[in-house]
Amino acid sequence: MEAQPAVHPVVGEINRKRNYRAVLGAAVVVSPFVIGFVNYKGGASSAASSVMSALDKVKSPISSSVEQDAEYDDQLSFVASNEYTSIQGYAGKDYPWITEGQLAEPHKTTTFTSTSTLESDVLARMNLAWSVDGSDEEITGSFKYVFEQPGTYNVKMSAYDKSSGDLVASTTKEIISKYVRREIRTLTDDDREAFFSAAEVMYKTELGDGKKTYGDNFLDVQWFAQLHNTLAGSRECDHLHDGLGFLPQHAAFTLMFEKVLQLVNPVVTVPYWDYTIEAHAVLTEGSIHAWRESIVWSDDWFGEASPEDKVVTRGRFAHTPVVGNAWDLTDTTNAYGFVRAPWNMNKEKFVTRHNYTYGFTLDDAPGCKQHYDVMQYDQWSDFGTMIAYAPHGTVHAMIGGVWGADYKTKLENAGYSAIHAANVGLEAFATQKNLWRALQLECPDYCAGDAPALECKCTCPSIKKWMGQGWTHDILASVSPLFYTKSYLQNTNKHDISDVILKLMCNDYEEVNPIIGDSLESASPSDISFWPTHPTVDRLYHWKRIQGFKNDTWVDNMARSVSFTNVGYCWGHNLADVTVWKNLFDTTGEAYSNEDLWDQFDSTKNTDSPYIYDNFEWSHCEEEGYPLQLVDV
Numbered sequence: 001m002e003a004q005p006a007v008h009p010v011v012g013e014i015n016r017k018r019n020y021r022a023v024l025g026a027a028v029v030v031s032p033f034v035i036g037f038v039n040y041k042g043g044a045s046s047a048a049s050s051v052m053s054a055l056d057k058v059k060s061p062i063s064s065s066v067e068q069d070a071e072y073d074d075q076l077s078f079v080a081s082n083e084y085t086s087i088q089g090y091a092g093k094d095y096p097w098i099t100e101g102q103l104a105e106p107h108k109t110t111t112f113t114s115t116s117t118l119e120s121d122v123l124a125r126m127n128l129a130w131s132v133d134g135s136d137e138e139i140t141g142s143f144k145y146v147f148e149q150p151g152t153y154n155v156k157m158s159a160y161d162k163s164s165g166d167l168v169a170s171t172t173k174e175i176i177s178k179y180v181r182r183e184i185r186t187l188t189d190d191d192r193e194a195f196f197s198a199a200e201v202m203y204k205t206e207l208g209d210g211k212k213t214y215g216d217n218f219l220d221v222q223w224f225a226q227l228h229n230t231l232a233g234s235r236e237c238d239h240l241h242d243g244l245g246f247l248p249q250h251a252a253f254t255l256m257f258e259k260v261l262q263l264v265n266p267v268v269t270v271p272y273w274d275y276t277i278e279a280h281a282v283l284t285e286g287s288i289h290a291w292r293e294s295i296v297w298s299d300d301w302f303g304e305a306s307p308e309d310k311v312v313t314r315g316r317f318a319h320t321p322v323v324g325n326a327w328d329l330t331d332t333t334n335a336y337g338f339v340r341a342p343w344n345m346n347k348e349k350f351v352t353r354h355n356y357t358y359g360f361t362l363d364d365a366p367g368c369k370q371h372y373d374v375m376q377y378d379q380w381s382d383f384g385t386m387i388a389y390a391p392h393g394t395v396h397a398m399i400g401g402v403w404g405a406d407y408k409t410k411l412e413n414a415g416y417s418a419i420h421a422a423n424v425g426l427e428a429f430a431t432q433k434n435l436w437r438a439l440q441l442e443c444p445d446y447c448a449g450d451a452p453a454l455e456c457k458c459t460c461p462s463i464k465k466w467m468g469q470g471w472t473h474d475i476l477a478s479v480s481p482l483f484y485t486k487s488y489l490q491n492t493n494k495h496d497i498s499d500v501i502l503k504l505m506c507n508d509y510e511e512v513n514p515i516i517g518d519s520l521e522s523a524s525p526s527d528i529s530f531w532p533t534h535p536t537v538d539r540l541y542h543w544k545r546i547q548g549f550k551n552d553t554w555v556d557n558m559a560r561s562v563s564f565t566n567v568g569y570c571w572g573h574n575l576a577d578v579t580v581w582k583n584l585f586d587t588t589g590e591a592y593s594n595e596d597l598w599d600q601f602d603s604t605k606n607t608d609s610p611y612i613y614d615n616f617e618w619s620h621c622e623e624e625g626y627p628l629q630l631v632d633v
Helices: 009-013 070-075 120-124 189-204 207-214 221-232 246-264 276-285 368-375 380-386 389-400 407-413 418-437 463-469 472-479 498-505 530-547 594-600 619-623
Strands: 078-081 109-114 126-132 143-146 151-161 167-177 179-181 611-613
Touching: 070 167, 078 151, 078 167, 109 151, 120 126, 126 143, 189 207, 189 221, 189 246, 221 246, 246 380, 246 530, 246 594, 276 368, 276 619, 368 389, 368 530, 368 619, 380 389, 389 418, 389 530, 407 418, 407 498, 418 472, 418 498, 463 472, 463 498, 472 498, 530 611
Parallel strands: 179 611
Antiparallel strands: 078 109, 109 143, 126 151, 151 167
16 A cells, blocks of 8 residues: 555644643644653563562572483473453454464563473473573473563573473473453453543543653543544544544554553553443343443443433543633634534533433444444445444444434424434434535534523524525435435425424524534543443454455545545545554654554554454354354354
8 A cells, every 4th residue: 555645734733722732733743742652662671670579489590501302392382371361261362463372461460381291200300490582590380470561572481300400391482462452341350440540540630740740741631632623623524534544543542542541550451342232232121221221331430321410420530521711722612612523512511421312312222233234344445434333433422412402303293204303313413513514504603601502503594595495405415315315305294394304404493402412522532431432443443354355445535524425535534644643653753644554553463553352252242143253254
């Protein structure tokens, strides 16, 4: 994949003006937040600092004056394991470059155990000694070691005759050290608490204080929320979604967050939340309550799924603030000055969630079917585009929700099909966003903090002209594929109600002003649930790369947010586009292109990416009749 790099000028407009805030510069995004993380290409640290001193093992000089007996070499072997192995088996076994039993995890105690096939009486006459990358040997039956960085290490096990001290045999294995991302429910209690505690630091620590405590590379969650809001809330197009940049850029975004977490606690990884488990529970129990009552919504995890007054008020992430009065911090705010989407007139000071979306409850949670279906695409351009929608996007709607706009009642009163109405409701947040990007829906630049919501809303200045000229069909079809179908413009009596639908989309009814929960808009990283949600599709991305595409061509100029019916160029989605991400795999300070990210996140080989996923199995999907690994053999 070769192409000329392109950098869009919007990068130069991302401005961060409060203390310690970054300016993502005008050229290739040169940021004061150059994250000087360790270079994962490096080797191991010395054994003296890594081996747990509590083991108190005997170290002694060992004679090697006698040639080792080569006949025993092939009978020596060993495996690496940790606290997860006995319960979950060996992690990463489906990666083609990982040999079972030869994976370690940074900052976790790895136990090396002999699996030699030597006769027991022969083994009884030997001492085993271990070393890492040529370090001093340690005599012990099983060897415990803590690798401090991702990387590749040579671990040697030697067998010495107990009587003479002579070397009898030895074997060396290449051990790969990678962080392992696991499903949030399968983490040990300690590891889950470590993740949430580190995340809590990022959510509750001011940027300046964080830098003093954790170093210059510390970033708070508001930095991430503002960056996401700037890129996804651009009026010309969405630089993070609706195109092939979605998967690699969100993988980079999550990895950047993970690296900051590791400044707080180096053992932490971002777990994935496999929300198809909740969807399976809904299918089994026959009620959406199974989704809302999942353990992930407990106070110590994400917090309440649908707070009574929209604001999350319980748990460790209760009253998570959204930055306000942000006009001097960034050009991308809503009219009330909050770091939110310009089309979202939400003026709550804290993160919000709601069960309903435009008056509808969303019962069709993304599940095994959606994930199985997306795995069947054999063209990268199809897989990379469609994975953002049915397999993923609905989750954001189920968490964030939309209130202040009861489309359900309006459409029912117009005699509209209940099924059509529900589909229109699900799509409405995207339809309104498309209207805004098409310069047909205009939103106020400023509203006073005490201005009522109904006096501060987006409207379509030309709606009367459109309706008078009979253009409603064309306008609706230009912003949503639903309205390509004639039945979506009519009620059950075949009467045209396109004017009613357009008035809803333009907030033209006095009582209609949609307010969007934070998970469903461009500043969604403000909600803690954002972070374990995206590794779920990244895991599918890893698995599909391993399975292979019949055609992995990256098709440029097919971003959908440019003008829904006519895809086109949007910086961030072409292969050669230089993104805002840097210092994830090296310390050069140079921003990566999508092509760089495509290469580094190639799960078919051992790249400089520091993480893998534990497995590619969906046992609950197998119960529904799908293949265990979501691919047909």
